[in-house]
Amino acid sequence: MEHPPQAAPDAPPRRHDRSAVAIANASLFNVGYLMLGRRRLAAATGLVTLVLVALLATVFRSAWFEAVVLLWWAALIGHGWILAGRAPASSRGGRRVPALCVTLPVLAAVGLLRFDAAGIEDTVAQARRDGDCAEARDALDAVWFGHRLAAAPATARGDRTADACRRLAAAADGLAAGLTGDIAGLRDGHAALAAVLADAPGHERMVGATLERFLAGLPAADACATAGITDWLRSRKASGDVLDRSEGAVARTAPTALVRCGDRLMSGRSWQTARSRYEQLLALYPGDALAAEARAGARKATRAIELAAVRELLKADDGEEPRYCAAPAKYTGADARGGGVNRALFVGDDEHASALPKKWRTTDPADAVLVVCLGEQRFGPVQQSCPYTYGGGKIVTVRFHKIEIPVKVYELRTGEAVADTEVRIGGGSCPAVIPYTTFGTDTGPPTKEYVDPSRGDVRAAFEALVTGD
Numbered sequence: 001m002e003h004p005p006q007a008a009p010d011a012p013p014r015r016h017d018r019s020a021v022a023i024a025n026a027s028l029f030n031v032g033y034l035m036l037g038r039r040r041l042a043a044a045t046g047l048v049t050l051v052l053v054a055l056l057a058t059v060f061r062s063a064w065f066e067a068v069v070l071l072w073w074a075a076l077i078g079h080g081w082i083l084a085g086r087a088p089a090s091s092r093g094g095r096r097v098p099a100l101c102v103t104l105p106v107l108a109a110v111g112l113l114r115f116d117a118a119g120i121e122d123t124v125a126q127a128r129r130d131g132d133c134a135e136a137r138d139a140l141d142a143v144w145f146g147h148r149l150a151a152a153p154a155t156a157r158g159d160r161t162a163d164a165c166r167r168l169a170a171a172a173d174g175l176a177a178g179l180t181g182d183i184a185g186l187r188d189g190h191a192a193l194a195a196v197l198a199d200a201p202g203h204e205r206m207v208g209a210t211l212e213r214f215l216a217g218l219p220a221a222d223a224c225a226t227a228g229i230t231d232w233l234r235s236r237k238a239s240g241d242v243l244d245r246s247e248g249a250v251a252r253t254a255p256t257a258l259v260r261c262g263d264r265l266m267s268g269r270s271w272q273t274a275r276s277r278y279e280q281l282l283a284l285y286p287g288d289a290l291a292a293e294a295r296a297g298a299r300k301a302t303r304a305i306e307l308a309a310v311r312e313l314l315k316a317d318d319g320e321e322p323r324y325c326a327a328p329a330k331y332t333g334a335d336a337r338g339g340g341v342n343r344a345l346f347v348g349d350d351e352h353a354s355a356l357p358k359k360w361r362t363t364d365p366a367d368a369v370l371v372v373c374l375g376e377q378r379f380g381p382v383q384q385s386c387p388y389t390y391g392g393g394k395i396v397t398v399r400f401h402k403i404e405i406p407v408k409v410y411e412l413r414t415g416e417a418v419a420d421t422e423v424r425i426g427g428g429s430c431p432a433v434i435p436y437t438t439f440g441t442d443t444g445p446p447t448k449e450y451v452d453p454s455r456g457d458v459r460a461a462f463e464a465l466v467t468g469d
Contacts, residue, residue, distance in 0.1 A: 017096060021084035022077045024099035027106045031099065032080035045076060057148045066153055109146075117143070117151035124158050128202060131209030133165035164200040167192055168210045175214035181225035183232055189214070190236070190243070197241055208242040215249040223260035227277060230254040255281055255288045262297050271308065275301035303333035310365045310412070314347060322347050325373035325408055330415035335369050337411045337418065343367060344466050345412075348374035352403065352425060355458045360466050365412065372465065373408040380404030380422070383451050386430035390444040400429035400451050409465055425461040427453030 024032035030049070033042035052069050120139050127136035140162050148155045174189025193207050219226040230253060233246045258281040265274035278298035282291060310331045313324035325347065335342075344361055345368040346353040353361065353374060362368050380402035387397050402424045409419035429451045436445040453461075 018081045018084040020096040020099040021080040023103050026077050027103040031102050036083055057152055063153045113146050114151045117147045117154045121154045121158060124161050128161060129205060131205035133168055133206055136161050136165055160200055164196050164203045164206060167196050168206055172210050178229055179217045179220045181222060181228055183228055186229060186232055193243060204242055211245060215246060218249050219253045219257055223257050223264055226253055226257035227261040230257060255285045255290050259290045259294050266301060271301045271304040306331045307366060324371060328410045328415045331412050334412040336413050337369055342369040342466050344370040344372045346372045346374060349376055350374055352458050355455050356462055368412050371410045371412055375406030377403050377405045379448060380424045383426055384429040388434060388445055391442040394444060396444040396447060398445055398447055398449055400449050402426050403450050419465060423461045425453045425457055427451035427457045
């Protein structure tokens, strides 16, 4: 009995080439899944890959997140390998050559970009060590999006340096403004340097280089600007970092700046501020070579201040006594009172003082030794009495009085009173005729008259006051 022929058993299903699928997935384009016909899986994992790469390039630019992406890459390769062993082969089959054609260019591009990024990072690192922002910027100008995708952590470090250099450039602008006397700019620039030190570790030498360029600009062209800068630098608290280097520049430039600023202020008649600058040097740097010059400047400024105060006190409206006579002030630049003629400045009723020799008097307190305050003249003692006939034989006795003037004498150098007395001026009396005016009835001449002093009489009256003999 014949049996019908049995059909040959089916051959086991052919599987995909695991290596081809894994290699294709290593491209990160999920080509391996497409080779398996798993389009939805390819789209889903492709979206995850896109998100991870975008986050790596923009948000999480760190080594740990780069490790996450590498793990995802390895997972895609492993998953493709596993799926290829389970899925039946399609009519197209798995092919390693096309997979390599997709993956090798991607891996080569990533490798080249990472190699290039490493070279840029080395250059930037050297620039940080050299404190050279210009070199760092030149190197970072070559960074593009491809570097950020392939070497995110390295480019992130470069971006931090680029940001630090931008901030240091702004700080340098503020410090440059400080060299013109803009203390607000100096303060802002210094704060920017401190912020870079705090926020960007590893950039200390770049901060130091920026500060050194500023300090090299000291002293500034304007001595008072330099003095203001050194005042601010001296007032800042020590921070224990590169910013403390300014202390050396302060010690180097401040003494000269203080004295020259004082000199400039003196020429501008700002005597109070000038004296403060001279005294500041003496307080801070008493042993400096310019200390003697500062002492002389402070003394000169003090005398200028005193003289200005004296001039102000000597001002008076017509008919009023100057305030100096009630509240005298000293001018230590005046000569001391001594023997011989002490030149005097006469204030008040100087009708008779104007007759004194010119070498005895002055109108400028800078040239005076004494200040003589003259009160209103009044009748002094009777020098002589004489009878006069008037009105057809009537007789009247006229008394001729010395001219009495209250005087206060102050030594200008000390502001102290040296005399509070009266000056009595004698003169001619009893003239042959006394002119007088009548209104209606002739009552005769006045019975009290002043003597008529000569220049010699005036000189004799004042001589004891101004000669000091």
